[in-house]
Structures are given as C-alpha cells and as structure tokens.
Amino acid sequence: MPQIFPPNANAFARWALLGGGAFVVVLIIALPIYARTINNAVGVPVAQPVAFQHNLHVAQLGIDCRYCHTTVEVAAAATVPDTQTCMSCHSQIRVGTPELAVVAASWELDTPIPWNKVHNLPDYAYFNHSAHVNSGVGCSTCHGQIDQMAGIWKNESLTMGWCMDCHREPERFLRPRSEVFNMAYVPPTDQRTLGLELVAAYHVSHEKLYQCSVCHR
Ligand code: HEC
Ligand code: HEC
Ligand code: HEC
Ligand code: HEC
Ligand code: HEC
Incomplete structure (x- = not known):
C-alpha cells in the first residue's frame, strides 16, 4: 500500500x-x-448632523446645562434641546455659515435635527435623571467632563454592573447638591464621611437601591 x-x-x-x-x-x-x-463604544465620539461643541458653548460661552437640558432636575429624561433653543442665539449669531446650515434648514422646514443618541439603555432598564441629580450625583460622575468635550462620547459602560457599583455604596460618590453641575468637582479626601452625611441628609435608601424592580419595572 x-x-x-x-x-x-x-x-x-x-x-x-x-x-x-x-x-x-x-x-x-x-x-x-x-x-x-x-x-458600549466608551470614549468614541458619536457623529452628529451638526458639529455642536459643548466645550465652546459651555466652557467658553458659559451656558448652563439646564438652558438646553431643561428637564434634567425634574424628569426621568434630560432631553436634547429643540431647534428653537439654538435659534434664540443663532437667528443673530453666525447666520448663514455652512456649519449651521442643518440648523437653519431644520428651523425653516420645522423638522427636528436628527441628533444621534450617545447614551441609550435597553428598553427593559429604567433610568431617572431627577432621582440622581436630587440625591447629589453629579453629571460628571456618569458623563465625564462634558464642558471639555467637542463631540460627546460615553464616558462609562452603562452596564448593570456599573450601575450596581454605585448602588451598593452610593456614599462613595455623593456630593452636595450645589455641586451637581460643577464639571470640575473634586471629591474631598474624606469622601466617606461626607458621603454618609449626604446619604442621611438626602434620605437615600440603601434598601431600595438593591431591588431588581427599581430598574426593571
Ligand atoms: C447650548 C445647548 C447645550 C448646552 C448648554 C449643553 N448641552 Fe448637552 N447637548 C446639546 C445638544 C444639541 C446635544 C445633542 C448633540 C450631541 O450629542 O452632541 C447634547 C448632548 C448631550 C449629552 C449626550 C446625549 C445623548 O445622546 O446621550 C450629554 C450627556 C450632555 N449633552 C450633557 C450636557 C451637560 C452635562 C451640560 C452642562 C455642562 C450640557 N450638556 C450643556 C446641547 C447642549
Ligand atoms: C446663548 C447663545 C447660544 C445658543 C443658545 C447656541 N449657540 Fe451655538 N454659538 C453661539 C456663539 C456665540 C457661537 C460663535 C462663537 C464664535 O464666534 O466663535 C456659536 C457657535 C456655534 C457653532 C459653530 C459655528 C461656526 O460658524 O463655526 C455651531 C455649529 C453652533 N453654535 C451650534 C449650535 C446649536 C446646534 C445650538 C442649539 C443646540 C446652539 N449652537 C445654541 C451661541 C449660542
Ligand atoms: C447616575 C448617572 C447619571 C447622572 C448623574 C446623569 N446622567 Fe445623564 N444619562 C445617564 C444615562 C444612563 C443615560 C441614558 C438614559 C436612557 O437611555 O434611558 C443618560 C442620558 C442623558 C442625556 C440624553 C437624553 C436622555 O435623557 O436620555 C442627556 C442630555 C443627559 N444624560 C444629560 C445629563 C445632565 C445634564 C446631567 C447632570 C445634571 C446628567 N445627565 C446626569 C446617566 C446619568
Ligand atoms: C454614582 C452613583 C449612581 C450610579 C452610577 C447610578 N445610580 Fe441610580 N441611584 C443613585 C442614587 C444615590 C439614587 C437615589 C436613591 C434614593 O433616592 O433613595 C438612585 C436611584 C435610582 C433609581 C430610583 C429612581 C426613583 O424613581 O426613585 C433608579 C431607577 C436608578 N437609580 C437606576 C440606575 C441605573 C439604571 C443606573 C445605571 C445606568 C444607575 N442608576 C446608576 C446612585 C447611582
Ligand atoms: C441599578 C439598576 C439595576 C438594578 C438594581 C438591577 N439591574 Fe439588571 N440591568 C440594569 C441595566 C442598566 C441593564 C442593561 C445593561 C447591561 O446590558 O448590562 C440590566 C440588564 C439585566 C439583564 C439582561 C442580561 C444582561 O446582563 O445583559 C438581566 C437578566 C438583569 N438585568 C437582571 C436583574 C436582576 C435579577 C436584578 C436584581 C437582582 C437586577 N437586574 C437589578 C440595571 C439594573
């Protein structure tokens, strides 16, 4: 063979x-x-129909987050501003520049600007901005230093594990309510003492934070 x-x-x-x-x-x-x-493309800026720059509008011009994200303290969603909010300035400023062509067209045709979502939890997970903001969780704890970003990216994975990392021990992250919109906030060296004080002051319920039904309702 x-x-x-x-x-x-x-x-x-x-x-x-x-x-x-x-x-x-x-x-x-x-x-x-x-x-x-x-x-979870963490750290990758999401392309947008208009090259809106947070660093220019927030850090340089000093516009407050709440001017555009009007419902962040009172509702579940922070919402993205409508074209009218932009036109309160851009009906006079930089009219006719190519960078603002999409904004102008949206205004004339009365159609919303098709912003792409950067943060988007699956439908079966519930999130609520007002609950966090009013309990002393700063925007920058979850979104990073938005005032330094030109394009916006996800700063955190937004997985269940990430949510639970704070829900197990919120005292590690809480700050005074007056500092929620401070993008450059630095926690004190003794964060634990401050955190426990704030947990009590803001009536944060450890028990509630563990329950599946809080986020899956
Ligand atoms: C002049 C209006 C304006 C101001 C002021 C502003 N934003 Fe925005 N923001 C927008 C627009 C428009 C978008 C949608 C386009 C984008 O994602 O870049 C957006 C998007 C975002 C997103 C991502 C939304 C998503 O799709 O998930 C976050 C987070 C955010 N802003 C946080 C902030 C914070 C924090 C501040 C204050 C430090 C702030 N913004 C101030 C207009 C504004
Ligand atoms: C409070 C006033 C104000 C509001 C509200 C505002 N802007 Fe602006 N924006 C400005 C100013 C001032 C400049 C120009 C800065 C400069 O001259 O360099 C600018 C610049 C821009 C530019 C760059 C334009 C260029 O020619 O390079 C874009 C794009 C832009 N804004 C988009 C938006 C969008 C989209 C919104 C609504 C979500 C918005 N702006 C809301 C004041 C504002
Ligand atoms: C505890 C974490 C956390 C904090 C604090 C937080 N956010 Fe968010 N943000 C999220 C998550 C998660 C989403 C996605 C929500 C979804 O998809 O249902 C989101 C979405 C957004 C959006 C997109 C629109 C929307 O509501 O889905 C904007 C704008 C925004 N956040 C702005 C802010 C601003 C401004 C602050 C501070 C006042 C802030 N966020 C504080 C976690 C946070
Ligand atoms: C940095 C800390 C932190 C992170 C991160 C965080 N949370 Fe929370 N969460 C809190 C605190 C503090 C409360 C307030 C609890 C209270 O009022 O008793 C809260 C409350 C909630 C509530 C209850 C809202 C209500 O109606 O009472 C929900 C739902 C929730 N979180 C969902 C989430 C989800 C989903 C994520 C992840 C995408 C997340 N959280 C990430 C700290 C955090
Ligand atoms: C603080 C909010 C929060 C709590 C409390 C919570 N979850 Fe979740 N869960 C989420 C978020 C946000 C997601 C989606 C993000 C992801 O894929 O991790 C998720 C995803 C899931 C998934 C989908 C599978 C996966 O890993 O992608 C299952 C199953 C689940 N959760 C079960 C539970 C159970 C069981 C409990 C109670 C022991 C619980 N969750 C408590 C926020 C929460």
Whole structure:
C-alpha cells in the first residue's frame, strides 16, 4: 500500500486539532467582548448632523446645562434641546455659515435635527435623571467632563454592573447638591464621611437601591 499521508502527518494533524481547538476557545471568549465594545463604544465620539461643541458653548460661552437640558432636575429624561433653543442665539449669531446650515434648514422646514443618541439603555432598564441629580450625583460622575468635550462620547459602560457599583455604596460618590453641575468637582479626601452625611441628609435608601424592580419595572 502506498503511503497516502507523509510520515509527519500525525504530528501535523495533532497540531491542527490543537490549533483549531485554541481558535474556537479564543473565538468564544472574544466574540462577546467584541459585541460589548461595539454596543458600549466608551470614549468614541458619536457623529452628529451638526458639529455642536459643548466645550465652546459651555466652557467658553458659559451656558448652563439646564438652558438646553431643561428637564434634567425634574424628569426621568434630560432631553436634547429643540431647534428653537439654538435659534434664540443663532437667528443673530453666525447666520448663514455652512456649519449651521442643518440648523437653519431644520428651523425653516420645522423638522427636528436628527441628533444621534450617545447614551441609550435597553428598553427593559429604567433610568431617572431627577432621582440622581436630587440625591447629589453629579453629571460628571456618569458623563465625564462634558464642558471639555467637542463631540460627546460615553464616558462609562452603562452596564448593570456599573450601575450596581454605585448602588451598593452610593456614599462613595455623593456630593452636595450645589455641586451637581460643577464639571470640575473634586471629591474631598474624606469622601466617606461626607458621603454618609449626604446619604442621611438626602434620605437615600440603601434598601431600595438593591431591588431588581427599581430598574426593571
Ligand atoms: C447650548 C445647548 C447645550 C448646552 C448648554 C449643553 N448641552 Fe448637552 N447637548 C446639546 C445638544 C444639541 C446635544 C445633542 C448633540 C450631541 O450629542 O452632541 C447634547 C448632548 C448631550 C449629552 C449626550 C446625549 C445623548 O445622546 O446621550 C450629554 C450627556 C450632555 N449633552 C450633557 C450636557 C451637560 C452635562 C451640560 C452642562 C455642562 C450640557 N450638556 C450643556 C446641547 C447642549
Ligand atoms: C446663548 C447663545 C447660544 C445658543 C443658545 C447656541 N449657540 Fe451655538 N454659538 C453661539 C456663539 C456665540 C457661537 C460663535 C462663537 C464664535 O464666534 O466663535 C456659536 C457657535 C456655534 C457653532 C459653530 C459655528 C461656526 O460658524 O463655526 C455651531 C455649529 C453652533 N453654535 C451650534 C449650535 C446649536 C446646534 C445650538 C442649539 C443646540 C446652539 N449652537 C445654541 C451661541 C449660542
Ligand atoms: C447616575 C448617572 C447619571 C447622572 C448623574 C446623569 N446622567 Fe445623564 N444619562 C445617564 C444615562 C444612563 C443615560 C441614558 C438614559 C436612557 O437611555 O434611558 C443618560 C442620558 C442623558 C442625556 C440624553 C437624553 C436622555 O435623557 O436620555 C442627556 C442630555 C443627559 N444624560 C444629560 C445629563 C445632565 C445634564 C446631567 C447632570 C445634571 C446628567 N445627565 C446626569 C446617566 C446619568
Ligand atoms: C454614582 C452613583 C449612581 C450610579 C452610577 C447610578 N445610580 Fe441610580 N441611584 C443613585 C442614587 C444615590 C439614587 C437615589 C436613591 C434614593 O433616592 O433613595 C438612585 C436611584 C435610582 C433609581 C430610583 C429612581 C426613583 O424613581 O426613585 C433608579 C431607577 C436608578 N437609580 C437606576 C440606575 C441605573 C439604571 C443606573 C445605571 C445606568 C444607575 N442608576 C446608576 C446612585 C447611582
Ligand atoms: C441599578 C439598576 C439595576 C438594578 C438594581 C438591577 N439591574 Fe439588571 N440591568 C440594569 C441595566 C442598566 C441593564 C442593561 C445593561 C447591561 O446590558 O448590562 C440590566 C440588564 C439585566 C439583564 C439582561 C442580561 C444582561 O446582563 O445583559 C438581566 C437578566 C438583569 N438585568 C437582571 C436583574 C436582576 C435579577 C436584578 C436584581 C437582582 C437586577 N437586574 C437589578 C440595571 C439594573
């Protein structure tokens, strides 16, 4: 019988099997991680129809977050401003520049600017801005230093694990309510003492923060 396989075929087959096995293992580990990074593109600015710059409008011009995100203290959603909010200035400032063409068209045609969402939890997870803001959780704790960003990106993964990391021990993060909109806030060295004081002062309920039904209702 002539040999079909060369003498080193066995070794080759072994290595091929091993290699194939390792490849499958790597694939099984890597795919979910890859899927997460696609969904949670932390740190990657999201492209927008208008190159609106937070750093220019907030840090340079000094416009308050609440001028545009009007409901952040009173409702679940912070909301993105309508075109009229932009036109309160841009009906006079920089009229006719190409950078503002989409804003002008939106105003004339009375159609909203199609902003792309940067933060978007799945429908089965409930979030509420007012509850956090009024309990002394600063915008920058979750969104980072928005006043320094030109384009906006997600600063945190927004996974359940991330939410729970704070819900287990909110005293690690709370600040006085007066500092919620301070983008450059630095916690004191003794954050724990301050945090526990604020948990009591703002009636933050540790028990409530654990319950599945708080976020999955
Ligand atoms: C002059 C209006 C204006 C002001 C002031 C402003 N924003 Fe915005 N903000 C916008 C617009 C328009 C968008 C949507 C476009 C974008 O994401 O860049 C937005 C988007 C955002 C988003 C992302 C929304 C999403 O899609 O998930 C966050 C977070 C945010 N702003 C936080 C802040 C914070 C914090 C402040 C104050 C430091 C602030 N903004 C001040 C107009 C404003
Ligand atoms: C309180 C006034 C004010 C509001 C409200 C405002 N802007 Fe502006 N914006 C300005 C000023 C002032 C400048 C120009 C700064 C400069 O001359 O460099 C500017 C610049 C811009 C530019 C750059 C224009 C260019 O020619 O380079 C864009 C884009 C822009 N704004 C978009 C928006 C959008 C979108 C909104 C609404 C979400 C908005 N602005 C709301 C005051 C405002
Ligand atoms: C505890 C974390 C946390 C804090 C504090 C927080 N945000 Fe958010 N923000 C989120 C999450 C999570 C979303 C996405 C909500 C969703 O998809 O349902 C979001 C979404 C947004 C949006 C998009 C519109 C919307 O409501 O979905 C804006 C604008 C925004 N936040 C602005 C702010 C501003 C301004 C502050 C401070 C006054 C702030 N946020 C404080 C976590 C936070
Ligand atoms: C940095 C701390 C922190 C982070 C991060 C955080 N939370 Fe909270 N959350 C709090 C505090 C503090 C309260 C207020 C509890 C109270 O009032 O008793 C709260 C309350 C809530 C409530 C109750 C609202 C109500 O109607 O009473 C919900 C829902 C909630 N959080 C969802 C989330 C979700 C979803 C995430 C993640 C996307 C998240 N939180 C991330 C600190 C945090
Ligand atoms: C502080 C808010 C919060 C609480 C409390 C909470 N979850 Fe979640 N959960 C979320 C968010 C936000 C997501 C979606 C983000 C993600 O994919 O991690 C999620 C996702 C999930 C998922 C989808 C699977 C996954 O990992 O993507 C399941 C199942 C789940 N939660 C079950 C629970 C159970 C059971 C409890 C109670 C022990 C609970 N959750 C408590 C916020 C919360």
